[in-house]
Amino acid sequence: MEPVIATTNKPANSIDDPELSLRWSARLSLTTRILAVNILAIALLAGSLFYLDNYRDELTHERLSQARLQTQIISDALNLQTPENREDLIVSFAADLKSRLRLYDKDGRKIVDSFDLAEPTYELRDPQEQPWQKDVARTLDQSIEFIVISEPITAFSEPKNDKVSAWPELKLLSVDQKSNSAVRYAPDRTPVIIAASYIPSSEHVLLLTSNARDITRIVRAERSNVVLVIFLTALVSILLSLFLARTIVRPIRKLARAAVRVRLGRAPEIAIPRMPGRRDEIGQLARALADMSGALRYRIDATEAFAADVSHEIKNPLASLRSALEGLDRVDDPDLRRQLIDVANDDVRRIDRLINDISEASRVDAELARTKFEKVDVGKMLDQLLAAREQRDTNESVKIAFARPGRGVATIMGDGDRLERVFSNILDNAVSFSPKDGLIEILATPDADEVVIQVSDQGPGIAKEQRQNIFKRFLSDRPAEEAFGKHSGLGLAIAKTIVEGHEGIVKVIDRPDGQQGACFEIRLPKATG
Structure with missing residues (x-):
């Protein structure tokens, strides 16, 4: 049987909450404390x-x-x-x-x-x-x-x-x-x-x-009555204490053992009891632990899959870089050597891009959890983003039309820099698939308690069976004319993670006007107050 307390060693940065810490009763079990409190009440009654x-x-x-x-x-x-x-x-x-x-x-x-x-x-x-x-x-x-x-x-x-x-x-x-x-x-x-x-x-x-003798008889009779009352009260109190300990201590021990098994990782899937029949604090704790365990399992699986994908994606440019470098020693032709150097430089830039995007994808969840959300005017943010892209000429020959909403109409709670990254990645994807002199349309409108942003392009569109897959990491389905390795395949995955971190959803739908192309729809909770 696993111990209820996994370890007695506290990490260096652990801080005990003084309001929750115990002093003299710290070594007593919960059952003992419940019994002690009730027996103390009986002892006070015995003072009669x-x-x-x-x-x-x-x-x-x-x-x-x-x-x-x-x-x-x-x-x-x-x-x-x-x-x-x-x-x-x-x-x-x-x-x-x-x-x-x-x-x-x-x-x-x-x-x-x-x-x-x-x-x-x-x-x-x-x-x-x-x-x-x-x-x-x-x-x-x-x-x-x-x-x-x-x-x-x-x-x-x-x-x-x-x-x-x-x-x-x-x-x-x-x-x-x-x-x-x-x-x-x-x-x-x-x-x-x-x-x-x-x-x-x-x-x-x-x-x-x-x-x-009657004085002694009266006092002893009253004492017998009091002792009987104390005995019956103590019996009922102890039984109720044991019942209370059973309803509190047993489920807590069960949850603690399940948590220890999760920590030890003794099985691929550790089921923490959710106790749906309990509507009290123990039931809330059980469901919270079950949800936490599921979230931890999901994160562990996602991390393992992410690590496998990273290893797979980096192997290709590394293999190409190794091959180019090894060929330099065997090639004397200047033109061939220049080609190999260009290949090596492309692979280095690809690896650098992969590392940057991988770093961004791995820390976005943690940073969002620590970020304090503020009011963000989506219209104003998109105006600034489009102006910056126009200045940097990142739209190539593609035109972008934005129907800006009124000031304060499309306002959400979030991290402005992260949300700007979302729209930047989606616009990069739309520009990549848009034809020369194509048009990208952006629409931001409030819808009940949400703000809906739609980004429509005139590209080939996305088949319905592929609309979920495009948000997977390292997806490399790019236009045929685009140079290999220009994108890491993490842009849409990062965008999806950021949107979900803002309690929103992002998906691909048909263009509202029925024309050819893809339409990315983002729904984010509208700011209140």
């Missing part, structure tokens, strides 16, 4: 678990406030009761509040305990006797408290010598501070609410303790 710790603190603080209020109410009620009714009232309050109530005298000794008078209203559970799920829940509680740096809570245990001095919460009570409350953790990490109230009239102290 830590909010539950604040929720538990709020519940605890509310329960402590209630416990202080309850002890004050019970203290006031006890203050109004006789000692005979006091124990019944304490048992009644303890049963209603699901708590343990203790009363201490002014010497700190316990004088009443609801657990001694009636059945206990709660029981501290031993974690060793609970199922493993409770251990997991407690571990999760401790982990979250550690992460959010919760205020530490001391452990609760019943004192062996139950008196006021054994309870830190009772030591602070006085006439000034009549109530106090605190929370501790039972052995199974459930909160134990402790509240105390000072009774000034009798100097007694009331202590309330309650195992608020």
Whole structure:
């Protein structure tokens, strides 16, 4: 299997786009990045678990406030009761509040305990006797408290010598501070609410303790719901991430492998999938790569054919030049030597013409791709071209008639120098085939969103089956009276390349007036604005 990335060596002139470059994630695959982004979102959602710790603190603080209020109410009620009714009232309050109530005298000794008078209203559970799920829940509680740096809570245990001095919460009570409350953790990490109230009239102290298991139960139930939501969300997110990675990464890898095969040239024709069913950016990329591959293949084939044609065309004048030069050593007749020198000079000029035209034909595509098109008035350009040809006397005895359009009527976007080369080559061809004192007619007119230029001559014309072939390179079908080697056969091919580079077309049609001769028709997009 070919690697997706063909090479890690960058050319010397390569420049990375800073907007597209990656830093810390450059080595991660696209699939990994998609998963990481979605998992990060799930991790942010998991932060709601830590909010539950604040929720538990709020519940605890509310329960402590209630416990202080309850002890004050019970203290006031006890203050109004006789000692005979006091124990019944304490048992009644303890049963209603699901708590343990203790009363201490002014010497700190316990004088009443609801657990001694009636059945206990709660029981501290031993974690060793609970199922493993409770251990997991407690571990999760401790982990979250550690992460959010919760205020530490001391452990609760019943004192062996139950008196006021054994309870830190009772030591602070006085006439000034009549109530106090605190929370501790039972052995199974459930909160134990402790509240105390000072009774000034009798100097007694009331202590309330309650195992608020419901707080832990509520928080853990909410946490379980959040964990379930997070799990389901993570599952859906991962599945969607994998689906997204499948729809993005797999076709990109397929395109990358096809591009590598194109680079390696392992087959004459490498088919890059066009993915016609996809209308998104991946489909656009696939079609763009397929079109680019086809264009590259066409250029490679054209370059190979061009190289073969160049080799073939240069061989003939080189062979003639070699033969003439070799004959000079064996010929003593001055006239024959002069003829051989003339042949050699003609071959040198022919080779020079071939090299110039070949150079022009090979670079015209690249130069057009870099050229910035400007508005060109075809009428004005042809006027200047015809004046220059008249001055150089390149029309020989042939006359040229040009029906000049109005100023700005026939305007196109293009490269004026290249377009002038097109018309010059076509006029050279028309002059070559025109009879002595013949007439060449040029017409330039706008047609909807195009500008149409027609060049008609009075030559022998071109057969319909040959009208496409004349634009091929090195075509040497010239008039019989023309000296051999005067043309390279690249003029019309260069003209066709330039016209197509301007998104136009050039073709040969019958003369519009029905007379004998050829008519070259060029259609170029009309300039807008």
